[in-house]
Amino acid sequence: DAGVIQSPRHEVTEMGQEVTLRCKPISGHDYLFWYRQTMMRGLELLIYFNNNVPIDDSGMPEDRFSAKMPNASFSTLKIQPSEPRDSAVYFCASSFRTDKPHSSPLHFGNGTRLTVT
Amino acid sequence: GENVEQHPSTLSVQEGDSAVIKCTYSDSASNYFPWYKQELGKRPQLIIDIRSNVGEKKDQRIAVTLNKTAKHFSLHITETQPEDSAVYFCAASRGGAGGGYQKVTFGTGTKLQVIP
Numbered sequence: 205d206a207g208v209i210q211s212p213r214h215e216v217t218e219m220g221q222e223v224t225l226r227c228k229p230i231s232g233h234d235y236l237f238w239y240r241q242t243m244m245r246g247l248e249l250l251i252y253f254n255n256n257v258p259i260d261d262s263g264m265p266e267d268r269f270s271a272k273m274p275n276a277s278f279s280t281l282k283i284q285p286s287e288p289r290d291s292a293v294y295f296c297a298s299s300f301r302t303d304k305p306h307s308s309p310l311h312f313g314n315g316t317r318l319t320v321t
Numbered sequence: 322g323e324n325v326e327q328h329p330s331t332l333s334v335q336e337g338d339s340a341v342i343k344c345t346y347s348d349s350a351s352n353y354f355p356w357y358k359q360e361l362g363k364r365p366q367l368i369i370d371i372r373s374n375v376g377e378k379k380d381q382r383i384a385v386t387l388n389k390t391a392k393h394f395s396l397h398i399t400e401t402q403p404e405d406s407a408v409y410f411c412a413a414s415r416g417g418a419g420g421g422y423q424k425v426t427f428g429t430g431t432k433l434q435v436i437p
Contacts, residue, residue: 246427247410247427309370314363
């Protein structure tokens, strides 16, 4: 199992440009999460999907952010236009539904470090 | 929604000593409490978790305790080693089968430094 795969690992872009982050969840996992990590705000949940359907996007900061999951093995997080305050590490994570009345742990990708100048 | 508070924000211990990190949560319906370790520049990784039907769980040098009445849970690391140096996050969530997946709410993290 290769784990959750994210690309790119690093992205440097100029303000106003479009940025697309990519994620491949662990095969068989039916939940996918996008998190943003900054020193000031810690780990913030942006959006999560279940069976490719967005369930909760209340954490998406602005309309400049959008996320899609066209199939079970791929998701994108897009920022358009990007701004310097979007600079952060963006993590994708996946998980699976259990038959128990508890959640299952999150498996994080290695993250994308985004720098917007 | 759920609110998770974590203390301390930084912790320095001598190698071989114990470290304790404490978290409180607000939602009495939360029933799953994982702990993640994040080394510098790397991804958070699960190190131990506890479910609400258990009061304590141990895995080698790491243990977690849960007090549902007081709504707090703690991570205990014994015989600390330099490789334990990292940021540790607690988290709380509820749900699963039937009720669907609920948000995982993270604490703000504790930076642990183990001094050789």
